[in-house]
Amino acid sequence: MNARKLGRFVGQNxxxxxxxxxxxxxxxxxGISSFVFFIGLGSGVQRVVxxxxxxxxxxxxxxxxxxxQFDDASGGRVIDxxxxxxxxxxxxxxxxxxxxxxxxxxxxAMVGSRIAPEEIERISRMPGVxxxxxxxxxxxxxxxxxxxxxxxxxxxxxxxxxxxxxxPPAGQPIPILLSKRLVELYNSSxxxxxxxxxxxxxxxxxxxxxxxxxxxxxxxxxxxxGDKVHTHVRLVGTSHYALxxxxxxxxxxxxxxxxxxxxxxxxxxxxxxxLEAVSADRLTAIQQSVRAMGFDIDLSQKRMAExxxxxxxxxxxxxxxxxxxxxxxxxVNIAHTFFMLISERRREIGLLRAVGATRRDVRAMVLGExxxxxxxxxxxxxxxGVAACLLAxxxxxxLLPEFPFKPDHFFSYPWWxxxxxxxxAIVFCVAGAFAPASRAAGLDPAxxxxxx
Amino acid sequence: MPLASPIVRLTDxxxxxxxxxxxxxxxxxxxxxxxxxxxxxxxGTSGSxxxxxxxxxxxxDTGYSGTAVVDGLDLRSMxxxxxxxxxxxxxxxxxxxxxLLDHLDALQNVTLASFFAGREEADPLRRAEEVLVxxxxxxxxxxxxxxLSGGQKQRVAVARALFNRPRLILADEPTGNLxxxxxxQIIGLFELLNDEDxxxxxxxxxxxxxxxxxxxxxxxxxxxxxxAGPA
Numbered sequence: 001m002n003a004r005k006l007g008r009f010v011g012q013n014x015x016x017x018x019x020x021x022x023x024x025x026x027x028x029x030x031g032i033s034s035f036v037f038f039i040g041l042g043s044g045v046q047r048v049v050x051x052x053x054x055x056x057x058x059x060x061x062x063x064x065x066x067x068x069q070f071d072d073a074s075g076g077r078v079i080d081x082x083x084x085x086x087x088x089x090x091x092x093x094x095x096x097x098x099x100x101x102x103x104x105x106x107x108x109a110m111v112g113s114r115i116a117p118e119e120i121e122r123i124s125r126m127p128g129v130x131x132x133x134x135x136x137x138x139x140x141x142x143x144x145x146x147x148x149x150x151x152x153x154x155x156x157x158x159x160x161x162x163x164x165x166x167x168p169p170a171g172q173p174i175p176i177l178l179s180k181r182l183v184e185l186y187n188s189s190x191x192x193x194x195x196x197x198x199x200x201x202x203x204x205x206x207x208x209x210x211x212x213x214x215x216x217x218x219x220x221x222x223x224x225x226g227d228k229v230h231t232h233v234r235l236v237g238t239s240h241y242a243l244x245x246x247x248x249x250x251x252x253x254x255x256x257x258x259x260x261x262x263x264x265x266x267x268x269x270x271x272x273x274x275l276e277a278v279s280a281d282r283l284t285a286i287q288q289s290v291r292a293m294g295f296d297i298d299l300s301q302k303r304m305a306e307x308x309x310x311x312x313x314x315x316x317x318x319x320x321x322x323x324x325x326x327x328x329x330x331x332v333n334i335a336h337t338f339f340m341l342i343s344e345r346r347r348e349i350g351l352l353r354a355v356g357a358t359r360r361d362v363r364a365m366v367l368g369e370x371x372x373x374x375x376x377x378x379x380x381x382x383x384x385g386v387a388a389c390l391l392a393x394x395x396x397x398x399l400l401p402e403f404p405f406k407p408d409h410f411f412s413y414p415w416w417x418x419x420x421x422x423x424x425a426i427v428f429c430v431a432g433a434f435a436p437a438s439r440a441a442g443l444d445p446a447x448x449x450x451x452x
Numbered sequence: 453m454p455l456a457s458p459i460v461r462l463t464d465x466x467x468x469x470x471x472x473x474x475x476x477x478x479x480x481x482x483x484x485x486x487x488x489x490x491x492x493x494x495x496g497t498s499g500s501x502x503x504x505x506x507x508x509x510x511x512x513d514t515g516y517s518g519t520a521v522v523d524g525l526d527l528r529s530m531x532x533x534x535x536x537x538x539x540x541x542x543x544x545x546x547x548x549x550x551x552l553l554d555h556l557d558a559l560q561n562v563t564l565a566s567f568f569a570g571r572e573e574a575d576p577l578r579r580a581e582e583v584l585v586x587x588x589x590x591x592x593x594x595x596x597x598x599x600l601s602g603g604q605k606q607r608v609a610v611a612r613a614l615f616n617r618p619r620l621i622l623a624d625e626p627t628g629n630l631x632x633x634x635x636x637q638i639i640g641l642f643e644l645l646n647d648e649d650x651x652x653x654x655x656x657x658x659x660x661x662x663x664x665x666x667x668x669x670x671x672x673x674x675x676x677x678x679x680a681g682p683a
């Protein structure tokens with residue numbers, strides 16, 4: 001019997017036994033919808049971890065000087081212009097983005113009463129501004145010793161959305177970027193508890209320039225040599241490449257400050273370089289070359305993401321396993337239903353054998369029915385699961401309180417989840433129907449036709 | 453005297469159900485030849501082995517010892533696929549209880565064999581209509597079994613048996629569920645198929661008297677052939 005004929009036959013049988021199959025398929029629908037829900041949630045959480053909390057583009061690596069060095073023979077090197085030139089020559093490297101630390105301490109005195117009236121007026125024009133924000137800003141008093149670094153503007157060209165990210169002319173505020181993680185923590189806890197305006201894409205353009213003193217320290221005056229440099233900084237965006245506990249500015253600005261305050265050598269040493277490969281599959285070879293040159297790869301972001309991702313995967317796998325157990329139990333129900341139907345259809349099977357059906361045809365018919373039940377049940381289960389995800393997403397976004405990295409959507413819908421949901425339903429149904437199908441195929445036509 | 457080219461040749465057929473003390477011997481020492489084109493009635497009391505004999509000839513029962521050659525094929529040496537093909541192409545079955553599928557109409561019931569046919573019927577529905585017209589059910593093509601009388605159901609069963617142009621029709625108590633008048637009509641139909649199409653007919657029956665135009669008769673008693681010859 002060919003597939004077309006089998007399909008017609010199976011379709012006829014499903015139609016007449018639809019009530020039995022609907023009841024048998026309920027378990028499949030529930031199990032698969034749970035499967036989809038947990039996979040969707042797990043994928044959503046993984047997405048947040050890998051793109052929001054610990055992001056790292058698939059085709060980039062961060063190169064750092066070797067941290068542990070036993071002797072000169074180990075090949076440990078600093079990242080200087082010569083090293084950058086070597087990185088660029090590694091086959092497969094498309095671009096090199098260096099990062100330089102500010103070699104001197106710096107401080108930021110944020111005193112609300114010192115903010116110029118025109119800056120306060122600027123804040124008052126913020127969309128959705130609350131009166132208590134203005135009060136809190138005027139009353140704000142904070143003295144920070146702050147770290148700073150300079151980064152290649154090409155690396156963050158998509159992050160500096162509210163101003164040019166380049167070394168400014170003299171007297172102009174220095175454009176800075178803040179870490180997305182730092183901003184998230186500030187927005188979700190600090191700003192709320194102190195009635196301060198949040199830092200977001202709508203409000204950043206209204207933020208005032210803040211005073212910044214370079215070559216200054218609240219902690220240790222011993223580190224300060226020479227004159228202090230008083231200037232201002234203005235926030236122009238947030239970036240995953242910005243310093244977590246500090247401010248990030250254009251590389252040329254930091255290079256200039258280091259040169260003037262610490263000399264030429266400080267202006268030519270980098271603490272990190274981001275290497276961009278032409279494609280992700282070249283990264284392994286690039287990493288090997290970098291290590292051979294005496295440098296290390298900073299995998300801390302990746303490892304953190306992997307650790308959290310692993311923990312999330314473990315929990316989600318537990319729930320997914322439970323949902324698959326549900327589908328397994330449903331498959332037992334499917335088996336029971338098919339045993340019952342085959343018992344009712346003994347004479348019919350005998351007749352089919354009499355008119356030419358082989359044992360294989362009979363088995364294929366039963367398994368075909370099971371596959372269709374699984375397919376329908378799986379499709380309905382996937383649809384129900386996605387509906388549950390959408391509903392839960394809306395409720396979670398609306399009802400859950402703000403917390404760091406609270407996403408706009410808690411769920412993701414990878415394509416394999418749909419295929420896997422329907423596929424698992426089919427596999428479990430066919431597995432459940434295998435024993436009944438074998439029994440049907442083994443029926444003796446002579447005895448079934450005579451009613452024995 | 454052996455027939456020159458019998459369509460059925462049974463040699464030393466023995467069929468036993470069960471084992472040990474509870475075993476039942478359904479057929480024993482059966483030697484039988486049936487000529488092509490014959491109309492044979494198989495008679496005997498209940499439990500004499502008539503249906504078992506028919507199942508052996510039709511390839512539905514292979515649990516016997518001895519040799520059953522039908523249309524030149526040694527049935528016991530065939531695998532499931534070949535035997536199924538034999539049942540599909542060479543034999544047509546008609547049963548006492550009709551065995552029609554209730555959810556299918558007459559046309560669909562008749563085309564059932566086309567699902568498993570090795571050779572494709574160019575237009576199965578046209579062929580089904582043709583055989584249904586032949587058995588006198590031109591107006592019942594789309595009736596489901598629940599809308600048909602007993603005689604009409606048996607006609608659909610006969611049409612189903614004819615669908616793949618079999619050389620041999622095996623009928624097991626084909627009139628057992630019918631009244632005398634309807635039985636006569638069904639037997640008349642068999643006679644027509646035998647006369648006009650040359651189809652070999654083997655019919656198991658209790659109602660010996662109804663099959664007056666059978667060309668041969670086989671009488672079974674306790675699983676043995678006690679009489680075989682012209683009717």
